[in-house]
Amino acid sequence: xxxGIRLDKVRKSFGATDVIKGIDLxxxxxxxxxxxxxxxxxxxxxxxxxxxLETVSSGDILIGGQNVNRVPPRDRDIAMVFQSYAxxxxxxxxxxxxxxxxxxxxxxxxxxxxxxxFSRLLQIDHLLDRKPGQLSGGQRQRVAMGRALVRQPAVFLxxxxxxxxxxxxxxxxxxEIKKLHQRLGKTVVxxxxxxxxxMTLATRIAVMDNGHIRQFADPATIYEYPVDLFVxxxxxxxxxxxxxxxxxxxxxxxxxxxxxxxxSVRFPxxxxxxxxxxxxxxxxxxxxxxxxxxxAGSELPGPNRHVFEAPVEVVExxxxxxxxxxxxxxxxxxxxxxxxxxxxxxxxFRFEVDMGKAKLFDAETGLAL
Amino acid sequence: xxxxxxxxxxxxSGPGAWLLRGLLFTILGLFCLYYLFPLFVMLATSVKSLAExxxxxxxxxxxxxxxxxxxxxxxxxxxxxxxxxxxPYFMNSVMMxxxxxxxxxxxxxxxxxxxxxxxxxxxxxxxxxMLFGAFIPFQVVLLPMARTLGELGLAGTVPGLILVHTxxxxxxxxxxxxxxxxxxxxxxxxxAKVDGAxxxxxxxxxxxxxxxxxxxxxxxxxxxxIWNDFLFGVAxxxxxxxxxxxxxxxxxNTSTGVKEYNVDMAAAIIAGLxxxxxxxxxxxxxxxxxxxxxVKG
Numbered sequence: 001x002x003x004g005i006r007l008d009k010v011r012k013s014f015g016a017t018d019v020i021k022g023i024d025l026x027x028x029x030x031x032x033x034x035x036x037x038x039x040x041x042x043x044x045x046x047x048x049x050x051x052x053l054e055t056v057s058s059g060d061i062l063i064g065g066q067n068v069n070r071v072p073p074r075d076r077d078i079a080m081v082f083q084s085y086a087x088x089x090x091x092x093x094x095x096x097x098x099x100x101x102x103x104x105x106x107x108x109x110x111x112x113x114x115x116x117x118f119s120r121l122l123q124i125d126h127l128l129d130r131k132p133g134q135l136s137g138g139q140r141q142r143v144a145m146g147r148a149l150v151r152q153p154a155v156f157l158x159x160x161x162x163x164x165x166x167x168x169x170x171x172x173x174x175x176e177i178k179k180l181h182q183r184l185g186k187t188v189v190x191x192x193x194x195x196x197x198x199m200t201l202a203t204r205i206a207v208m209d210n211g212h213i214r215q216f217a218d219p220a221t222i223y224e225y226p227v228d229l230f231v232x233x234x235x236x237x238x239x240x241x242x243x244x245x246x247x248x249x250x251x252x253x254x255x256x257x258x259x260x261x262x263x264s265v266r267f268p269x270x271x272x273x274x275x276x277x278x279x280x281x282x283x284x285x286x287x288x289x290x291x292x293x294x295x296a297g298s299e300l301p302g303p304n305r306h307v308f309e310a311p312v313e314v315v316e317x318x319x320x321x322x323x324x325x326x327x328x329x330x331x332x333x334x335x336x337x338x339x340x341x342x343x344x345x346x347x348x349f350r351f352e353v354d355m356g357k358a359k360l361f362d363a364e365t366g367l368a369l
Numbered sequence: 370x371x372x373x374x375x376x377x378x379x380x381x382s383g384p385g386a387w388l389l390r391g392l393l394f395t396i397l398g399l400f401c402l403y404y405l406f407p408l409f410v411m412l413a414t415s416v417k418s419l420a421e422x423x424x425x426x427x428x429x430x431x432x433x434x435x436x437x438x439x440x441x442x443x444x445x446x447x448x449x450x451x452x453x454x455x456x457p458y459f460m461n462s463v464m465m466x467x468x469x470x471x472x473x474x475x476x477x478x479x480x481x482x483x484x485x486x487x488x489x490x491x492x493x494x495x496x497x498x499m500l501f502g503a504f505i506p507f508q509v510v511l512l513p514m515a516r517t518l519g520e521l522g523l524a525g526t527v528p529g530l531i532l533v534h535t536x537x538x539x540x541x542x543x544x545x546x547x548x549x550x551x552x553x554x555x556x557x558x559x560x561a562k563v564d565g566a567x568x569x570x571x572x573x574x575x576x577x578x579x580x581x582x583x584x585x586x587x588x589x590x591x592x593x594x595i596w597n598d599f600l601f602g603v604a605x606x607x608x609x610x611x612x613x614x615x616x617x618x619x620x621x622n623t624s625t626g627v628k629e630y631n632v633d634m635a636a637a638i639i640a641g642l643x644x645x646x647x648x649x650x651x652x653x654x655x656x657x658x659x660x661x662x663x664v665k666g
């Protein structure tokens with residue numbers, strides 16, 4: 001059975017340092033929620049609070065509708081996977097997996113059955129008699145997951161479980177974690193600093209910064225409608241281009257003129273942003289994701305396309321795409337073009353940007369307009 | 370990660386390098402001789418007869434090997450007025466050292482575990498105070514300790530000595546274990562908490578099995594300290610409850626009769642054998658433990 005989790009004005013401070021500064025969060029049963037943010041934003045502390053490995057300074061934590069503020073980790077019906085795997089080094093894989101059941105006095109045959117079932121599911125059934133020291137990183141990760149799975153808890157907590165794996169294995173395990181979630185349907189709270197992991201795994205993402213949740217929404221909303229510059233800049237790789245500029249009106253249309261740019265390079269606003277009543281010469285930040293800037297004429301023309309020219313500084317082929325680094329008014333920008341689009345460093349290149357996907361933020365508050 | 374091999378590192382060759390190498394081994398050889406020579410003299414003297422010792426040089430190899438001196442040292446040498454050899458005092462030392470080592474090691478492990486994995490307000494201050502105990506000269510505590518033992522009714526007894534060694538061993542054992550446990554990832558303890566184990570469950574089933582190197586180091590250290598202790602032994606025990614170190618002193622420093630060098634040597638070796646044995650058996654762990662935590666395992 002999956003349980004929901006509710007955090008109500010949760011705060012945590014260590015001495016004089018406030019780490020969690022009043023968080024409200026409601027997680028539905030069966031959801032896969034990813035807490036993402038830069039290091040030091042409090043995401044791991046928040047997970048430890050949910051696990052009961054830290055005590056809240058104030059506020060309430062409810063799991064399955066029950067207040068667990070005073071409930072120790074063992075009685076919270078949770079299981080946790082740690083970043084360092086945290087396997088018991090002197091115990092065999094089998095003993096690692098059964099340790100929790102032993103402390104709970106689960107009958108022997110039930111333990112055997114559980115080990116059997118989950119070791120096969122995770123493909124570690126041939127490793128049961130080895131010690132953690134004899135396993136590879138990926139295998140240790142699987143054992144750590146097995147130890148959590150046999151618990152059959154209402155809530156799974158993952159603390160950066162993939163960050164110690166190499167790139168290829170990380171993608172593999174990411175898929176497996178998603179498969180497991182789809183199969184078991186348990187509530188998952190997953191902490192990571194990797195925004196791609198967050199995007200791929202989550203049903204909803206909570207973007208955290210400095211002890212606050214900046215935005216809590218599904219991945220598409222987070223990506224397409226970031227509430228502020230922080231969320232916009234954190235999610236996406238390469239990051240969103242942020243162009244500081246001023247608004248001006250001309251012939252009933254609204255344009256953004258990048259600071260320090262020539263009069264000819266200006267970006268027309270379309271849609272809601274174009275018609276909103278915004279004051280002239282107001283300072284704004286225009287957000288353009290790299291994949292919304294193409295080589296002119298290479299894509300089917302859309303209604304909101306705007307063409308501009310800029311000299312290319314650096315060409316970075318990645319295989320499926322090529323990144324072009326260029327400058328407008330002294331601000332570095334990145335465009336993600338197709339590998340066929342030939343660009344030469346130092347030469348002017350014709351870009352086309354989909355202004356329908358552009359985001360506009362207030363330069364002072366950083367909030368989306 | 371395994372320790373990196375160093376044997377494959379390319380080094381200079383040629384006559385200069387060979388000369389340096391030769392010099393190095395000559396110096397090492399000299400040091401070896403310097404350290405082994407006293408042992409040789411002791412062993413050789415202990416198996417000579419008194420007549421042979423008087424006639425020959427103490428550097429000479431023994432002509433007829435006899436273990437009479439050993440037998441006498443063990444079973445018949447006079448310690449004060451009692452002539453039963455070192456045997457009863459040796460047993461006193463065993464009865465004292467074994468419980469004292471076990472107690473101080475266990476308590477030190479518990480302290481180190483609590484100070485690092487169940488941190489509480491003031492843990493650092495408590496650790497600093499305990500550490501201070503490692504630097505107290507033992508002469509300072511003799512009188513207060515004698516008074517305490519008297520109040521407890523343990524004066525002049527082996528259990529009293531066990532208590533003294535346990536108390537004064539705690540500073541070192543806590544330090545050893547605290548420094549070992551600080552390298553044990555907190556995640557392991559957290560995982561065990563989520564798995565439902567409590568303070569002692571985690572200690573005995575997870576943490577203690579991991580700390581074998583620290584246990585071995587501590588046991589060797591404590592055993593050597595406690596077995597070799599003379600000051601507490603001579604201050605807090607009387608006659609029949611003396612440890613072997615005090616008894617050895619009484620055998621060697623006797624002022625009556627002929628000086629029996631062979632018995633003295635045999636007695637000294639007997640008194641030192643247990644620590645030697647502990648080193649031989651557990652020495653490999655000792656070295657490993659001292660460097661534990663130097664590199665990530």
